[in-house]
Amino acid sequence: METLQQSEKIIAEKYRIIGKLGQGGVGITYAAVDLNSNQKVALKALSLRLTTEWKKVELFEREAKTLSGLNHPGIPRYIDYFQVDTDQDRCFYIAQQLAPGKSLAQLIENGWKPNEAQVRHIACQLLEILVYLQSLLPATIHRDIKPQNIILQKNGRVFLVDFGAVQNTYHHTVTGGSTVVGTYGYMAPEQFRGKAVLSTDLYGLGTTLLFLLTQKFPSDLPRQKQKIKFRARVSISPEFADWLEKIIEPAIEARFHSAKDALSALRGEQQSGINPEKMFKRSPQSRITLIDAQRWLFIKIYPDRFPSKIKGFFQFIHLSYKVLLPFSLILVFFVSLGYICHMSSSTVGLFKYTVADWLGKLFDPFFSISILAIIIFTVFYALMWLCRFLCRIASRLFIRPIKITPQDIQRVKLSGIHLPLLKKSMTFCRIRTKSRNYCFGLFLPQAEKEWLVGELNDCLSKLK
Structure with missing residues (x-):
């Protein structure tokens, strides 16, 4: 999209253009001055003449409507929405509070290399904004969280901008909308199917944090089965790495369900990927306790008290x-x-x-x-x-629990055995390590044996 306005031009007899701030998928954003209050504002413009897709006009109007109902210190304040007609064109404008500072993308381009504490601080602030958006009725999904849309002030405060891709959960999550909106590399896998849920923004946040830590675009990082493998390229604590892994899980059900859950986990307020111990999913009636304590794997199988x-x-x-x-x-x-x-x-x-x-x-x-x-x-x-x-x-x-270092496990599988006294064949779980084999779970239900072997193999795949 070409530049619509030149510096010093007056818009609607109220705003004077200072310069161009940026250009996104929907519209161009300018820095301007409100002639009435002499305050700097961000003026986002969309030209009907230069727009070939009516969907962009719809997204622009939706952004204005969404911004008018938001009230959070981490989101620039909405000021006005208007249109200007000329003989050749019709332009739509959204006026907002100008977020002072630079985008994360600009800072990285200028050589900024944040440490873990700074990245955590940014993550907490953005999660607080997402918690607010997800608490609205209906919940609001940004759908385009990326370094270009996050402004960082000198005092460390962040702003989330550009709600041009926003949607609410009433219109699209239930019906499964078909519009693909977002930025490649930062988009959650479900966005390629035109779907967005509460955890979709978490994926965008996670990939943005990876960009800060690795100084590389998420699309340039190695992947295994759609999952980004980043541990070898960052120098962060294991707890924070576990939390990042969970927030960028390709599968929706494996991610944090909401920003509130992710924020609580990051702050250490609940068990999660950053907790030293995390319980695997299991049936409430199961007699198995499987705990991953990062360096060790604990398996406890409690027998029935009586036949x-x-x-x-x-x-x-x-x-x-x-x-x-x-x-x-x-x-x-x-x-x-x-x-x-x-x-x-x-x-x-x-x-x-x-x-x-x-x-x-x-x-x-x-x-x-x-x-x-x-x-x-x-x-x-x-x-x-x-x-x-x-x-x-x-x-x-x-009864002693099996205690194994995950790195020592070579293979986990179900093996068969014939029991002459019972006159039948049964299966049991077998873990092969460098030093010995562990056989257990003979009298567990078959479904629990298969579940346990599956969980152990998943644990192994994460370490590879």
């Missing part, structure tokens, strides 16, 4: 005890009360009964059954809890 039949018997005892104990106590109480009333009304008198007379009452069927029920169920209940306690002690003493 299913014994567990069912204990459950029956537990329920019977809770139901029959109160009934037995009530029966004993009323039988005893009846005896006392009968004795007190007799001619012999209550205190004339001998010990033998009282012991004889124990042979009364109702009284005896009640006492016997209390004793039997109390004993069984105590035995049940004793067995549980012993099983817990045994699992602590004799």
